[in-house]
Amino acid sequence: MRKVDAVGYAETFLDRFAHFSRIGSTGDGGVDRVEGSQANGEARRQLVRWMKELGFNVSVDEIGNIFGLLNLAGESAPLVLTGSHIDSQPRGGCFDGAYGVIAGLDAAAAVRDRLAKQSKASSANLGVVAWMGEEGARFRPLMGSRVYTGARTLQSALDGKDMQGISAREALAGIGFLGTDTAPKLPVAYVELHVECGSQLEVRKKSLGVFTRWWGAHKVDLTFEGKTAHTGPTPMRARQDALYAAAQVIVAMRALGDSAEIGSLHTSVAKLEVVPNSPNVVPCGATACVELRSLDPEVIKRSYDHLLACASFAATTARVKYAIARDDLREPGKFHEGLSQLAFEVAKCNGEEAVAVDTLGGHDAIMMTAVCPTVMLTVPSRAGLCHHPDEWTSQEDLERG
Amino acid sequence: MRKVDAVGYAETFLDRFAHFSRIGSTGDGGVDRVEGSQANGEARRQLVRWMKELGFNVSVDEIGNIFGLLNLAGESAPLVLTGSHIDSQPRGGCFDGAYGVIAGLDAAAAVRDRLAKQSKASSANLGVVAWMGEEGARFRPLMGSRVYTGARTLQSALDGKDMQGISAREALAGIGFLGTDTAPKLPVAYVELHVECGSQLEVRKKSLGVFTRWWGAHKVDLTFEGKTAHTGPTPMRARQDALYAAAQVIVAMRALGDSAEIGSLHTSVAKLEVVPNSPNVVPCGATACVELRSLDPEVIKRSYDHLLACASFAATTARVKYAIARDDLREPGKFHEGLSQLAFEVAKCNGEEAVAVDTLGGHDAIMMTAVCPTVMLTVPSRAGLCHHPDEWTSQEDLERG
Numbered sequence: 001m002r003k004v005d006a007v008g009y010a011e012t013f014l015d016r017f018a019h020f021s022r023i024g025s026t027g028d029g030g031v032d033r034v035e036g037s038q039a040n041g042e043a044r045r046q047l048v049r050w051m052k053e054l055g056f057n058v059s060v061d062e063i064g065n066i067f068g069l070l071n072l073a074g075e076s077a078p079l080v081l082t083g084s085h086i087d088s089q090p091r092g093g094c095f096d097g098a099y100g101v102i103a104g105l106d107a108a109a110a111v112r113d114r115l116a117k118q119s120k121a122s123s124a125n126l127g128v129v130a131w132m133g134e135e136g137a138r139f140r141p142l143m144g145s146r147v148y149t150g151a152r153t154l155q156s157a158l159d160g161k162d163m164q165g166i167s168a169r170e171a172l173a174g175i176g177f178l179g180t181d182t183a184p185k186l187p188v189a190y191v192e193l194h195v196e197c198g199s200q201l202e203v204r205k206k207s208l209g210v211f212t213r214w215w216g217a218h219k220v221d222l223t224f225e226g227k228t229a230h231t232g233p234t235p236m237r238a239r240q241d242a243l244y245a246a247a248q249v250i251v252a253m254r255a256l257g258d259s260a261e262i263g264s265l266h267t268s269v270a271k272l273e274v275v276p277n278s279p280n281v282v283p284c285g286a287t288a289c290v291e292l293r294s295l296d297p298e299v300i301k302r303s304y305d306h307l308l309a310c311a312s313f314a315a316t317t318a319r320v321k322y323a324i325a326r327d328d329l330r331e332p333g334k335f336h337e338g339l340s341q342l343a344f345e346v347a348k349c350n351g352e353e354a355v356a357v358d359t360l361g362g363h364d365a366i367m368m369t370a371v372c373p374t375v376m377l378t379v380p381s382r383a384g385l386c387h388h389p390d391e392w393t394s395q396e397d398l399e400r401g
Numbered sequence: 402m403r404k405v406d407a408v409g410y411a412e413t414f415l416d417r418f419a420h421f422s423r424i425g426s427t428g429d430g431g432v433d434r435v436e437g438s439q440a441n442g443e444a445r446r447q448l449v450r451w452m453k454e455l456g457f458n459v460s461v462d463e464i465g466n467i468f469g470l471l472n473l474a475g476e477s478a479p480l481v482l483t484g485s486h487i488d489s490q491p492r493g494g495c496f497d498g499a500y501g502v503i504a505g506l507d508a509a510a511a512v513r514d515r516l517a518k519q520s521k522a523s524s525a526n527l528g529v530v531a532w533m534g535e536e537g538a539r540f541r542p543l544m545g546s547r548v549y550t551g552a553r554t555l556q557s558a559l560d561g562k563d564m565q566g567i568s569a570r571e572a573l574a575g576i577g578f579l580g581t582d583t584a585p586k587l588p589v590a591y592v593e594l595h596v597e598c599g600s601q602l603e604v605r606k607k608s609l610g611v612f613t614r615w616w617g618a619h620k621v622d623l624t625f626e627g628k629t630a631h632t633g634p635t636p637m638r639a640r641q642d643a644l645y646a647a648a649q650v651i652v653a654m655r656a657l658g659d660s661a662e663i664g665s666l667h668t669s670v671a672k673l674e675v676v677p678n679s680p681n682v683v684p685c686g687a688t689a690c691v692e693l694r695s696l697d698p699e700v701i702k703r704s705y706d707h708l709l710a711c712a713s714f715a716a717t718t719a720r721v722k723y724a725i726a727r728d729d730l731r732e733p734g735k736f737h738e739g740l741s742q743l744a745f746e747v748a749k750c751n752g753e754e755a756v757a758v759d760t761l762g763g764h765d766a767i768m769m770t771a772v773c774p775t776v777m778l779t780v781p782s783r784a785g786l787c788h789h790p791d792e793w794t795s796q797e798d799l800e801r802g
Binding site for chain 2: 089090091135136137141196197198199215217219228230231232233234235236237238239241243244246247248250251254257258260262263266267268269270271272273274276277278279280281282283284289291293359360361362
């Protein structure tokens, strides 16, 4: 950080991070910067201001990804990209996503400044990206990186609607970030720094990790359709209660996760929509968002079969119909072995022991593995400030590589 | 009906009912006229127009109850009141409530016209009321009749808020029905005609019933408080999942109702609010609206104890806290025996056999039992038009009594 201060930036990385954490603050240390919200717009504008202040060329593509580029080696040189996302869950933490973007800014600027000081040439251009809508709290997750990597078409992504029927196009336009710029060419390497969002590092008392593998996730929206009736006089056996069916599935999925070997399967139902959701009307509709996560594709498959069996059983006992409204499978996989190896070595040169860990959440970096060598670095997600200048130095060095 | 036509009203009862059913129509035979909605305001204005057209003196009291009075016997004479409500559930039926109000209009006007034709004096004035907010789909149920009978203060009722934080005062003002009139004096008798909302009449192949008893209802809002976390990496046993706790209670309450002797206990959870309700955030909040209904106060008490035990168990297994956010107990009871007896006799005079049935839902008439002799008449709630001219005649005669 001293090097950065030396060239006279108004704010240090830690100042900048603290400043950023106040945007959309929920008052309890968390943030609410759901994609397309006013707070998200404010965070985006602040990021663009800092990018410009630090000398980046800023562009916003048609899906609202924000790119800041440093042209160090000429237009035709390869691009090394880092970044993450600045949208959050409705009650998200301030580190998730934002850390990787803000840290990426400083890392790239520091590499540039150090090269300039040493009068060295760079063989690559550097870039920092804030991907649009990683969280999926409002639209489908990983939207910006899906479009950039070609996993989803721009039109389908922009047409995607939230629960209120507002499209991603309208939401982005509403905060002034429906861009018109062409996205930069594909990078030769993508590096993402992220808080762990887990406890593998803390349990092992390590402060730096390299995500070498990602868990697969099967995300299923299960819809039950019953029939409204008065909760008073309607005989118990005549009810067609969609919520009762959904509740059975929630309990069954939890039992499945609880009974699995530790670390082999995570299950959840975290979102449930009930229709009409009135105290004395038997619910005619219930949609449960079920997630099944594992490192083992076979475990995911068996769990999915179990889910379907539970849904069928629950629908029968509740006398309702069921349907799969959405079915997204992300297969488990591995990050680039060469880059991961490099990360371990660079850490070692800096006197750090980095350890291999798994990521259980989805990340834009997982999408990027389809188009270029990708690596993810991670620091423990403790209650307090979870990133340290030491790890930060490793990050700088890595990006130089 | 012919008698009414003879004096030249523009619309017959059936026309009027069909007309009314189109207000707030959901397009599938049902209506959405939740209290304070635009459709509810339109229904209220239509009712006031008809009251005036039929010669009623109309007043709207401070909680938004609409009264139409026929002064047939002078200011000091006793009042006989009939009516019901015109608000509905979000996906309500067109008969529930509206039938008793529209039918009440015709019945009172017919009594007046027949007396005039026969040049007979009346010993009582007649009134028709549309109680404000019976359903509780937006605010607490039975609000208008609670305030009229003194069971709830006007201020507390008007201050009551919906899920969006809009008060009943604001909702009524928004549709122009925050009245300023003084409510009429308490009646000497209250009669409410209502579709059965059950199957006792249909099962017994009867077309006219008298509600002689009402079931008790214990309505409990149960709140679970957990902690948000990422549904991906968070270990299963570290989760504090409020929705998981609520789902266990939903399943347990259904099992309780299913295992009870038929007709002894009805249980339901029809409304569930989940916080933050995002697909990959372990829910930190879940509020379940639980209802326990029975004719036997002991059964309600035992079921309530069981509910608390289930809530405690569910909270422990889900590692969350629980609290009772609302606890409304309506004891079971009996309608006025003399008026019920009269109803059976009048029906018999009209060649009808009326049978005694229970009502399992809440009704404004239950509130009225606290202030005057009250009786409820009921017709089967079939899929089609469930009221017939024959029953209707009985109603006219009853009101004359």
